[in-house]
Amino acid sequence: MIPPLSKAGAALAALRARLEGEVFAPGDAGYDEARAVSNALIDRRPAVIAQCAGEVDVIRAVRFARDLDLKIAVRGGGHSVAGMAVNDNGVVVDLRRMHRVAVHPESASVRVEGGAVMSHLDRATEPHGLATTGGRVSTTGVAGFVLGGGTGWLDRSFGLAVDNLLGVELVTADGTPLLATAEENPELFWALHGGGGNFGVATSLTLRLHQLPEFSIALLMFLPDRGPEAVRTYRDLLASGAPELGGAVLYLTGPRAPFVPGHLVGRLLCGVLVTYVGGEEGLRKRAQPLLALPHECEVVSAMPYADVQCMLDSPPGLRNHWSVEYVRALPDELVDAFCARAPSMPVPSACQQMLFPQGGAIASGPAEYPVAFRDAPWAVHPFGVWADPADDERALRWVTDVRADARPWSTGAVYLNLIGDEGRDRVVAGLGTEHLNRLARVKRQYDPDNVFRYNHNILPA
Ligand SMILES: Cc1cc2nc3c(=O)[nH]c(=O)nc-3n(C[C@H](O)[C@H](O)[C@H](O)COP(=O)(O)OP(=O)(O)OC[C@H]3O[C@@H](n4cnc5c(N)ncnc54)[C@H](O)[C@@H]3O)c2cc1C
Known part of the structure; x- marks a missing residue:
């Protein structure tokens, strides 16, 4: 807490007066709401949260923190699983009011x-x-x-x-x-x-x-014992190479949704989602091998892309732990290991054991950027989201085990946005060694004191 009568206290009073947005400090009404991030396992207490309304506010907040030698965290959507959007005793430059x-x-x-x-x-x-x-x-x-x-x-x-x-x-x-x-x-x-x-x-x-004039989805739910067959069929469908097809396999808790029969709600299911840049008829044709498999329920429909984006939303304030492994192939052996692991996922919960395809325009995109995971054709992504603290140990073990099952096929690269703080080696694996050296030189030029460190951190060269 910044003492009101100190030099810092005077600076804080000036920040409150000048910011077009709003400032929160410990003791202020709304402080606890302002410091909460998406992952309920994160509980940090910044000295100051500056909810900026525009660029000038951001400049003021950064200069305030620098003048007082306080650490800076930057908050966008607050989704980082490691809670990189908040810190203890520092300043949060919070952009959530800037969403035009x-x-x-x-x-x-x-x-x-x-x-x-x-x-x-x-x-x-x-x-x-x-x-x-x-x-x-x-x-x-x-x-x-x-x-x-x-x-x-x-x-x-x-x-x-x-x-x-x-x-x-x-x-x-x-x-x-x-x-x-x-x-x-x-x-x-x-x-x-x-x-x-x-x-x-x-x-x-x-x-x-x-x-994007049209977008369609086919979401099919299978009982877990049909999972391996469904996953293989989805894999083979995507291997045909059409970039318009996408989606994911998701082991999940049967959701309360109009298309899910009551007896499946709350049970472990294997969901296969095929997304398609095009209309329903084209999707039905392409997804035919999957639609022909015996399944419990389905939605096949054209749907606004922005609505599809909300389908997997879960409420904020749940406990989160996730990781990812990028693999160079998806042989039957890995499919079987992936499916066999699903029953250890906490159910009911908002956890998803995901497998999603890459390829298409990802693989053919510009190779010069520091995103090392581009080449992998598939990603195995245990996405742990649960409410009950009693599930903590189980969820953490499940995430570790799903990754370990996939590791024999790992490319070694990782997408840093899908992991928390997993150590230095993973940051190198996310950016690539050569790229990291170049990034460190850019860091030296623009942030030589490593002011922006609440991230997958690149040390200045
Ligand atoms: C439910 C859920 C689903 C997800 N699905 C996907 C997915 O499908 N695909 C995918 O790629 N990722 C996905 N992610 C991961 C997501 O991309 C990362 O967590 C990402 O970092 C979140 O950005 P944010 O702004 O919400 O998070 P924050 O926690 O606010 O920020 C994350 C990092 O970015 C920095 N940052 C944020 N805003 C700014 C800014 N304006 N300027 C500079 N730095 C900034 C922060 O300082 C921090 O280091 C998902 C995450 C969740 C929780």
């Missing part, structure tokens, strides 16, 4: 403020029949997602989110605003294609948009 979105259909681009979440972006582009690669839920922060790489239902068609990044407005460690594009500050622009929040506070991002 401006769509420019004439240049097929969109400018998104640094605190927008996926639903802000998707709902704004949808009326124009346009979209860009987003995450698989509606509540993830666009900035944290994009700066780390960005994968989702559209990536096999439109590439990773970073492949669609056209520009970033950034406030640097000394509180200077600057623009990073292919022409201006190009080395910094390159580093923002996977280097995360290491280089400054992104106050806006400009992204390329694509035509």
Whole structure:
């Protein structure tokens, strides 16, 4: 807590007076709500939370923290599983009030403020029949997602989110605003294609948009003993290579949904989701081998992409622990190991044991960016989300075991946005050794004191 009569207290009073947004400190009404992040396992107490309303507020908040030598965490959507959006006793530069979105259909681009979440972006582009690669839920922060790489239902068609990044407005460690594009500050622009929040506070991002006149899904639920057959069929379907097809396998708790019969609600099920950039008829044709398998229930329909984005949303405030393993192949042996592990997942819960395809425009995208996982055809992603503390040990063990089962096929690379703090080696595996050296030189230029360290941290060269 900052004492009111100290130099820091005076600076805090000045920040409160000048910020267009709002400042929260311990003891303020709303402080506990402001410090909470998506993962209920994270419980940190910042000295100051500056909820910025615009770029000028961000500059003020960064300079306030620097003047008082306080550590800075930057908050976008608050989805980092390790709680990188908050710190203890430091300053949180919180962008959640900055969520304006401006769509420019004439240049097929969109400018998104640094605190927008996926639903802000998707709902704004949808009326124009346009979209860009987003995450698989509606509540993830666009900035944290994009700066780390960005994968989702559209990536096999439109590439990773970073492949669609056209520009970033950034406030640097000394509180200077600057623009990073292919022409201006190009080395910094390159580093923002996977280097995360290491280089400054992104106050806006400009992204390329694509035509998406139609989008369809087929979601089929299988009993667990049919899982291996369903997963193999899905694998073979995706191996045909059509980039318009995507989706995932998700072992999950049978959800309370109109298409799920009552006796399946709350039970472990194997869900297979096929997403399709196109209409229902085309999807039915392509997904025929899967639709022909005996399954318990299904939804096959054209659906607005922004609605599909909400299908896997779970409420905030649940306990989270997840990890990922990128694999070079998906042989039957791995399918069997993956399916055999599912019964150890806590059920009922919001956990998902996921397997999702890459390939398509991910694999053929620009190789020069620091996202090392691009080449892997599949990712195994135990996504632990549960409510009951009594499930903690079980959930953590399950995540470890799912990863261990996949490790014999691992490419060794990882997507850092899908892991928490798993140590230095994983950061190297996420960025690649050569890229890391180059990133460290960019870090030295733009953040030599490592002010932005609550991230998958790159040390200045
Ligand atoms: C339910 C759920 C589903 C997910 N699904 C997907 C998915 O489908 N695909 C995928 O790729 N990822 C997914 N993720 C992971 C997600 O991409 C990462 O957790 C990402 O870092 C979240 O960004 P955020 O802004 O929400 O998080 P935060 O916790 O706010 O931030 C994460 C990191 O980014 C930095 N950061 C955030 N905003 C800014 C900014 N404006 N400027 C500079 N740095 C910033 C933070 O400092 C921190 O280091 C999912 C996460 C959750 C919880």
